[in-house]
Amino acid sequence: xxxxxxxxxxxxxxLGSIAxxxxxxxxxxxxxxxxxxxxxxxxxFQRVRYWPNGIPVTIVALERTTPLHEEFSKNILKVLPFRxxxxxxxxxxxxxxxxxxxxNSVSExxxxxxxxxxxxxxxxxxxxTSEPNIVFISRGES
Amino acid sequence: xxxxxxxxxxxxxxALSCSQSAHALNIHGFASQGFSYSEGNNWFxxxxxxxxxxxxxxxxxxxxxINPNLSLAAQGLIQKTSSxxxxxxxxxxxxxxxxxxxxxxxxxxxxxxxxKNNIGLYNSxxxxxxxxxxxxxxxxxxxxxxxxxxxxxxxxxxxxxxxxNQWNHQVNLQGGCPNLxxxxxxxxxxxxxxxxxxxxxxxxxxxxxxxxxNHGYKLGLSYVKATMEFxxxxxxxxxxxxxxxxWVASAQKAYEQLTLTAEYGLRHMRYHNFGAYFNDYxxxxxxxxxxxxxxxxxxxxxxxxxxxxxxxxxxxxxADKSGDQAxxxxxxxxxxxxxxxxSKMQTLGLAHNLTENWLLKAEYKxxxxxxxLPYVDNTATGSEAITDLYVLTAHYLF
Numbered sequence: 395x396x397x398x399x400x401x402x403x404x405x406x407x408x409l410g411s412i413a414x415x416x417x418x419x420x421x422x423x424x425x426x427x428x429x430x431x432x433x434x435x436x437x438x439f440q441r442v443r444y445w446p447n448g449i450p451v452t453i454v455a456l457e458r459t460t461p462l463h464e465e466f467s468k469n470i471l472k473v474l475p476f477r478x479x480x481x482x483x484x485x486x487x488x489x490x491x492x493x494x495x496x497x498n499s500v501s502e503x504x505x506x507x508x509x510x511x512x513x514x515x516x517x518x519x520x521x522x523t524s525e526p527n528i529v530f531i532s533r534g535e536s
Numbered sequence: 537x538x539x540x541x542x543x544x545x546x547x548x549x550x551a552l553s554c555s556q557s558a559h560a561l562n563i564h565g566f567a568s569q570g571f572s573y574s575e576g577n578n579w580f581x582x583x584x585x586x587x588x589x590x591x592x593x594x595x596x597x598x599x600x601x602i603n604p605n606l607s608l609a610a611q612g613l614i615q616k617t618s619s620x621x622x623x624x625x626x627x628x629x630x631x632x633x634x635x636x637x638x639x640x641x642x643x644x645x646x647x648x649x650x651x652k653n654n655i656g657l658y659n660s661x662x663x664x665x666x667x668x669x670x671x672x673x674x675x676x677x678x679x680x681x682x683x684x685x686x687x688x689x690x691x692x693x694x695x696x697x698x699x700x701n702q703w704n705h706q707v708n709l710q711g712g713c714p715n716l717x718x719x720x721x722x723x724x725x726x727x728x729x730x731x732x733x734x735x736x737x738x739x740x741x742x743x744x745x746x747x748x749x750n751h752g753y754k755l756g757l758s759y760v761k762a763t764m765e766f767x768x769x770x771x772x773x774x775x776x777x778x779x780x781x782x783w784v785a786s787a788q789k790a791y792e793q794l795t796l797t798a799e800y801g802l803r804h805m806r807y808h809n810f811g812a813y814f815n816d817y818x819x820x821x822x823x824x825x826x827x828x829x830x831x832x833x834x835x836x837x838x839x840x841x842x843x844x845x846x847x848x849x850x851x852x853x854x855a856d857k858s859g860d861q862a863x864x865x866x867x868x869x870x871x872x873x874x875x876x877x878x879s880k881m882q883t884l885g886l887a888h889n890l891t892e893n894w895l896l897k898a899e900y901k902x903x904x905x906x907x908x909l910p911y912v913d914n915t916a917t918g919s920e921a922i923t924d925l926y927v928l929t930a931h932y933l934f
Binding site: 432433435436439441442443444446448449450457458459464467472473474475476477479480483484486487488489490492493 | 562564566595597599601604605607609610611628630632634637639641643652660661664666667668669697699704747749750790792793836838839840842889891892933
């Protein structure tokens with residue numbers, strides 16, 4: 395019985411994670427194809443503000459109340475979204491970092507990331523399609 | 537520091553970039569309105585026993601990435617936090633030049649202009665409502681009556697950021713002059729009755745901050761050295777100098793929903809050459825250490841609803857925590873009681889993101905002692921030691 399319950403919970407968890415999976419996308423001019431989790435966090439918290447090739451990082455994010463934004467924050471960055479928001483506010487309202495570009499939809503996200511050198515954003519795994527000038531990032535563990 | 541030359545140069549560069557560059561200028565900001573009620577003393581206007589709306593703020597920021605290595609940023613701020621008139625100020629105006637980076641992500645940046653001082657965890661973002669959940673920052677460390685002195689400097693700075701396997705390290709060093717144009721700075725340092733002009737000698741600020749993002753740790757040490765010359769307009773008070781050395785140690789641990797923060801500050805104040813009258817009658821000590829600390833817990837019920845509790849304490853002179861020696865000093869003249877020389881505060885607060893753009897905050901604060909009370913709206917001889925303060929603020933972010 396315990397094993398069945400455990401299997402059921404595991405299956406539900408897996409299904410849940412599949413349904414909510416997000417993918418990091420970057421503009422092709424970043425010359426980046428893979429990022430580890432720590433670097434992803436440093437990029438989205440604007441601790442790293444330049445790509446290795448010298449292009450400034452532009453964060454593109456969905457509006458704060460969007461479910462996909464909340465899921466991305468919790469699942470990929472492992473923080474509640476308010477921590478991202480307060481960090482972005484602190485850095486942009488003190489002139490230290492470039493303000494985050496906010497978008498209303500995944501299609502707008504794809505469009506902005508595609509057209510902005512140095513842009514990084516995220517989409518739902520389900521909407522992952524081949525787009526010009528966009529690289530889908532594979533994530534490392536560290 | 538040539539503050540009179542640096543700031544206009546940066547302003548001209550910014551104006552030229554806005555007019556000539558093809559980049560989209562990013563403009564964003566915030567508007568805030570607060571409602572305050574207090575018992576005992578005033579805060580945010582005449583709030584003692586009645587509702588005050590003297591808590592209004594409008595901030596507009598601009599950012600332009602001129603080229604991959606150069607960006608310009610500025611913020612204008614209009615604030616009304618007392619029954620005095622609203623004040624408009626250039627909050628910051630900075631040119632950021634990216635000097636160096638390597639493959640590991642280590643960077644060196646040069647900054648020029650009016651730069652926010654990096655003191656503790658919150659000084660640089662003290663007026664930004666969406667950067668923290670507090671209505672008033674911990675007054676022990678970020679005492680509002682010294683806001684103008686500590687907020688920013690006109691000068692030049694350099695920042696170094698290093699990534700290691702677990703920790704990010706950041707060092708910010710800047711030199712320049714604090715903005716001394718507000719009369720509040722003179723009153724805060726010398727009392728209302730001592731008239732004259734303050735001028736700045738080169739001062740500097742350095743901060744080291746280490747952060748372990750995966751485990752939620754943040755540790756920092758900040759230091760400010762500010763030196764000012766005073767030109768007296770009063771017979772009996774001589775031209776003198778004031779030296780401030782301010783140290784703040786910071787520690788924070790963030791769990792998923794809970795954040796624990798502690799900061800500890802020591803401020804060495806020295807007054808030189810103001811003459812015998814000043815030493816005998818104006819200040820009870822001319823070489824002393826102020827001490828301050830707070831402990832704070834924040835809890836996020838959801839990402840949109842958060843609460844916090846804090847205890848903080850401030851002693852004007854740590855060698856006279858009770859204020860008794862200062863009271864004895866003033867007993868023959870102004871009759872100032874001991875509770876003017878410390879403040880012990882208990883704070884409870886809530887923050888709620890109502891919608892995408894609207895943020896509501898509520899704060900209750902009990903303040904025992906008058907050392908951190910605003911000068912404006914509180915008479916120099918008020919006698920109430922205890923203040924209960926209730927503040928509700930609405931913020932619109934754009």
